[in-house]
Structures are given as structure tokens and as C-alpha cells.
Amino acid sequence: MNKIMIAGLTAIIVGLSSCCGNSAKCEAVAAAKCDTVCEKHICCQATPDEIEGIRKALGYYTEAAIKGDSKIAMRGFAPAATMSYVDADSLVTVPIQSLYDYYDQTGPHNATYEIADCSVAGDVAMVRIESKFGENEFTDMFTLVKDNSDWKIVSKVYQIK
Numbered sequence: 653m654n655k656i657m658i659a660g661l662t663a664i665i666v667g668l669s670s671c672c673g674n675s676a677k678c679e680a681v682a683a684a685k686c687d688t689v690c691e692k693h694i695c696c697q698a699t700p701d702e703i704e705g706i707r708k709a710l711g712y713y714t715e716a717a718i719k720g721d722s723k724i725a726m727r728g729f730a731p732a733a734t735m736s737y738v739d740a741d742s743l744v745t746v747p748i749q750s751l752y753d754y755y756d757q758t759g760p761h762n763a764t765y766e767i768a769d770c771s772v773a774g775d776v777a778m779v780r781i782e783s784k785f786g787e788n789e790f791t792d793m794f795t796l797v798k799d800n801s802d803w804k805i806v807s808k809v810y811q812i813k
Contacts, residue, residue: 698772705803706777706796710765713805717785720759722752730797730804737810751808761786777803789813 698706712728733748765783768791775798783790795807 698770698777702772702777702803703770705798705801706770706772706779707767709796709803709805710767710779710781710794713808714763714765714783716755717761717763720755720761722755725752725755728805730799730806733804733806733808735808735810748808765792774798 709728712724712726716722716725716728729748734745735748735751736743736745738744763783763785765781767779768782769780771778777794777796777798779794779796781792781794783792790810790812792808792810794805794809796803797806798804
């Protein structure tokens, strides 16, 4: 492949991956680009069912914060899930139980989120959200795996804005 074609395909893939979370826009862009330029398996083509399942897992995460109840969050996470962040310039990775403990210890919060970007490939997904918990704003990145018919978060990485 020549450099121009590679650059063109790269630009299309980047553009398509940035549209997820707005399924109507994503479907329209993906349909137009996939039919004419790239193979369908390369394009960002999250189905409505995939988006709904991913939103369900993320919804448990947010609802748990709103209610201050870790049992709700557990429905959206895999049992061995992890959470990672940077503290004092050092990477910290902890079991997801740390998030559950935080929910239970701090009680209810106002919480909202919006999917900013996603990529789905079969039974795996990567999702970036912009969230607000109380007065704090975060960028969260999640890796999810489809377990039978349910999407489960297997890792959460975040930064405070």
C-alpha cells in the first residue's frame, strides 16, 4: 500500500472511532465510509445492542455513586476487575474492591457521565467517558468484555481533571 492510501485509511479510522456514543452519526459515517473505502471489520460499527449493553454496565457504575451502594456497581464489573490511576507521579493499580469501599464509605454523590469515545470489536470494547462525581470531574477509560450476553468492565483507568 502506498503512503497516501495508508494516511487516508488512518484518517478515516480515527474519524469513525470518534463518532461512537452518537450512534446515528456513527452509523451514517460508518455506512458511507465502509461501503466505499475500508472493509467492514475495520470500521467503528457498534450496534445499538452493543451500545445499550455497554451503557448498562456504565450505568451501574454511575448509579452506585449516586446511591452510595457498591452492590449496584458490582453488577457492571467483572469480579477480578482493576482500577488504575497516577498518584504523586506513580502508577497505582488496585482491585476494584477499592472503588466499592469508596462508594460505601462516602455515601451518595451527584454523578453524571457522557460517552466521549468508544471502540467495539466483537466481544471487547474500549470506552472513554467524561464524568462528574460531586464537584470532581474525571476522564475515565474502561475496557469491557462481553460475558455471555452481559458487558462487564474489566478495567477502569482514570484521571481527575
